[in-house]
Amino acid sequence: MALEHAILVSLAEQAATGYDLARRFDASIGYFWRASHQQIYKTLARMEADGWVSATIEPREGTADKKTYAITDAGREELTRFSAEPSPREALRSDFAVKLRGLADVAAIVEDTRRRRADHVERLDRYEASAKRHYPDPAAIEEHERGAYLALRGGILSERTGIAWCDEILGQLETRSER
Amino acid sequence: MALEHAILVSLAEQAATGYDLARRFDASIGYFWRASHQQIYKTLARMEADGWVSATIEPREGTADKKTYAITDAGREELTRFSAEPSPREALRSDFAVKLRGLADVAAIVEDTRRRRADHVERLDRYEASAKRHYPDPAAIEEHERGAYLALRGGILSERTGIAWCDEILGQLETRSER
DNA sequence: CCTTGCCATGCAACTCGTTGCATAGGTACG
DNA sequence: CGTACCTATGCAACGAGTTGCATGGCAAGG
Structure with missing residues (x-):
């Protein structure tokens, strides 16, 4: 799966909230990988559990906390590992x-x-x-x-x-x- | 979903078994749409239930029956309907x-x-x-x-x-x- | 004050596709 | 006679992505 890696690339450039990422995936990075906000949030949660990103929590009253994600060393390592592996030819489906x-x-x-x-x-x-x-x-x-x-x-x-x-x-x- | 439609296009050209289709999806049609045999069998079953294709069964001893699928009128209709609807821009994911x-x-x-x-x-x-x-x-x-x-x-x-x-x-x- | 739009997060159900596994007859080669 | 390859069909578990829904604060404009 490359959504995780696209997120890592994006977070390596600049830390961001899920919302920020969703917007990036609507432009720049989004030129090469599309993702909905739902999927981004889900993936970020898994990535945090895997230790690839860490969240800085800003508590907010009455609504869900704001979380800013940054790439961790383990995340950078994973990115290097991913970079070195041959990319599968994208499935052409038209x-x-x-x-x-x-x-x-x-x-x-x-x-x-x-x-x-x-x-x-x-x-x-x-x-x-x-x-x-x-x-x-x-x-x-x-x-x-x-x-x-x-x-x-x-x-x-x-x-x-x-x-x-x-x-x-x-x-x-x-x-x-x-x- | 377009696998169904790719199958319809292929069956419109020539009736086939699931196995034959799997091979076609490894060449000609497969240039534009990849599919595994598992997925083809699953999809064919659903398409038969929907009445888009009909199977001619050749019973075999000791193993699963051989089924040759042909497109039905409903299938041709569906193909026309599909042809007329605008195709979504394929999601670019690289x-x-x-x-x-x-x-x-x-x-x-x-x-x-x-x-x-x-x-x-x-x-x-x-x-x-x-x-x-x-x-x-x-x-x-x-x-x-x-x-x-x-x-x-x-x-x-x-x-x-x-x-x-x-x-x-x-x-x-x-x-x-x-x- | 109310609506609109942006910021911000997330769950649930579902569909589509992948991967691994299982079965079994037929044919050709050594 | 064994083995390898082709024909032929299918289930089950899982992973990835889509769609619909829900919540709620904050700011700007009419």
């Missing part, structure tokens, strides 16, 4: 590809492909804006941020490819469906 | 990107990236061989096979991008880790 392969309803696929294309464009814009803001000069990237930069580059390349694929699909299907 | 982002151990990442690159190359070869064999002349593709062709194109584009990304990573990290 509803869209299955649907395309079936090709039951051309007009619906075309519509779906347009939606998909728009989504790719939106993400690409987000990634590129992020790249421009954080790494305006790729030649001047510092070592500690190189990983994040390369991860972002992966996102950019993959969104561009997604757009190209959509265009290819639309090029071959559009004329056929329109009339 | 252990590798998380690891890269953390960048705890450069040498390990480099090794991992090389492994990953080799995997992409292997898949690309497989996809391209498949494309060459089934669709030697892209201009002459028949309508009924266009979906499968476009799905395969997606695989090819995505593997190429994966390779390019690995090369970019290696270009930036290799010299640093080697010496």
Whole structure:
């Protein structure tokens, strides 16, 4: 499971509450790993039990205590261990590809492909804006941020490819469906 | 859930046993959706209960009956319904990107990236061989096979991008880790 | 004052998928 | 005759993730 590790990476950069993490998983880290707040809280509890993170509790009246989590030495060790193990190839599972392969309803696929294309464009814009803001000069990237930069580059390349694929699909299907 | 739909697509092309499907999910359809035989049997049972597929039973002595599944009208209807609904954007979850982002151990990442690159190359070869064999002349593709062709194109584009990304990573990290 | 939205935490039920295990006939090779 | 591999089906336990629900403080604006 990598949610734990994504959390460790995030906490290694900066301590945070579950809520903070949920927001990070909605942006930056979230580009590569999605997680709901429920799942984050559950996972943090387990990680604390495992000693990978420690919580600083700020008691609050009338509602649940606020807990700020920080990575521990054991957590850092686990992160190193995780880093060294080969990553499994991510299981490719695409509803869209299955649907395309079936090709039951051309007009619906075309519509779906347009939606998909728009989504790719939106993400690409987000990634590129992020790249421009954080790494305006790729030649001047510092070592500690190189990983994040390369991860972002992966996102950019993959969104561009997604757009190209959509265009290819639309090029071959559009004329056929329109009339 | 799309496993059901992937199975429907596959059975629409040709009736099959659970075992046959498991093998298909290890090739062709399996390029876009992975599934173990256990899961396929479980899902087929549910799909039969739902009336999407029907089984022709061939009794066998001393061991479990052989069941050949075929898609039903209800199954075809479900496939049409599924085709028309917008596909959710697949959740991107990448252990590798998380690891890269953390960048705890450069040498390990480099090794991992090389492994990953080799995997992409292997898949690309497989996809391209498949494309060459089934669709030697892209201009002459028949309508009924266009979906499968476009799905395969997606695989090819995505593997190429994966390779390019690995090369970019290696270009930036290799010299640093080697010496 | 009331509503809206953000900060903040969490439980419970459920679905989907993985892993390990079990069974058993048929066929080909040495 | 044994062994290995392919055909063929399935259960059980577990892990990971989703969806729905619940609680409650605090601040800003109308």
